[in-house]
Amino acid sequence: MSNWSPPPLKPFQRLQVTDGLLMNAERWQLAHQYHRQRQGFQYQALYGGGIVQGLGVRVIPPPAAVRSQYQDGRWVEIQPGMAIDPQGNFIVVTEPMSFRLASENFGREPLWIYLVIRHVDPDTLSRRSDLPVIQETFRIDEKNTLPQGVDLELCRILLPPMGQPVELRNALDVFDPGVGEPNLLHRQEVRSRPQHFLRIGCWGENPDLLTAWQDLITILPGLAPHLEIEAAALGLEGEGEALMGYGLLYCQNPLPWSEVTLGALARHWEAGGTLVVEITNPGMALAELLEIYRDLQRAMSAAEQDPKLATVRSDLASEFRAIQGQLIAQIPQTHPDLMALANQFGASFVAIPHSPHPLRRAPFSLALLPMIEGEAVFVAAAGGLVVIFGPLSSAWLGDRPFPLGNATFRAAQELGVNLLHFAGQRQQLMQSC
Incomplete structure (x- = not known):
């Protein structure tokens, strides 16, 4: 089913500005939080989360700078692009990102692995920056279950059974990818809900x-x-x-x-x-x-x-x-x-x-x-x-x-x-x- 979920039904609150109002950090945050909430509410109400453009995934050789133990055929590159998650947050990737698939298959049958991306609000991080400008970012992860919540699927890859080496390769037929080939067919594009x-x-x-x-x-x-x-x-x-x-x-x-x-x-x-x-x-x-x-x-x-x-x-x-x-x-x-x-x-x-x-x-x-x-x-x-x-x-x-x-x-x-x-x-x- 759709990854759309309704925004929370609660009234908006905004700062009431009057002459002589003392502006401090808390009130400044409150004033700007109102606009962020309205934007998120609009996108969450009208659209389903998905990829806007880019964010392709292709298999690459291992980067030269990584340790020898990671010089293997498990590397992919996420291309620059943009997405909107189910809560209306923008995810912007400006540079190609190298990622190594670490998952192992300990079963006798092939195993699906899902490469996902999610928005990261810097206010939620435990290590806070002292800089005056902070940057919203993202996290790329791999899972062995279907993406849920705020995760957006970039691709899925079928790992071979236990005992067989994992050697990723780009699909010869993008409409029929095989074992070890990035499958892009199930990516959700952003659309009206x-x-x-x-x-x-x-x-x-x-x-x-x-x-x-x-x-x-x-x-x-x-x-x-x-x-x-x-x-x-x-x-x-x-x-x-x-x-x-x-x-x-x-x-x-x-x-x-x-x-x-x-x-x-x-x-x-x-x-x-x-x-x-x-x-x-x-x-x-x-x-x-x-x-x-x-x-x-x-x-x-x-x-x-x-x-x-x-x-x-x-x-x-x-x-x-x-x-x-x-x-x-x-x-x-x-x-x-x-x-x-x-x-x-x-x-x-x-x-x-x-x-x-x-x-x-x-x-x-x-x-x-x-x-x-x-x-x-x-x-x-x-x-x-x-x-x-x-x-x-x-x-x-x-x-x-x-x-x-x-x-x-x-x-x-x-x-x-x-x-x-x-x-x-x-x-x-x-x-x-």
């Missing part, structure tokens, strides 16, 4: 479901940087309290739910959570209606391209809206659990393709939903419950046996982003009530 933080619980027996969500999450920085998402697999074990703590539960082809599970889903709904149910085996009655829905969508697309069919477009649109109403009406018969959950909160299903529902309008405006390998996707929503008929999540997989066309692939991604935006916004609004 995300507006919605969302945990997804993938609930079902399909092992590709979590992979599909992870593939969708990878495109968010480009398509929806306001979303910060993490996904976890619940398998078939999700029941009761195991379903809590997630902003979005994505369930594929659910089995009949127990009373315990229905109670947990109701609490999830009340807490602002969103439940998305994807159904790829809808049953005969719904399958027949979905075929008609698909054929009408194809016909409308064809009529759009052929001027000769312009006269029938109005009739096709009317039939398309009518078939959506029939699909909504069929849900209580084929999926009574879903209908019972919606009724519990007094919510009614609406069809997404022709409604002003947020799922259809933000952040992407959707006219028609995608067709995936000949199957139409139909979406119905009732409050915090969203039902998807069709294999939507399978379209998010980046490594499919049969690639989709670019238009279909992007339309499926945009619908997925709209789902995440809706769930994040619903969670935020419900928790603000």
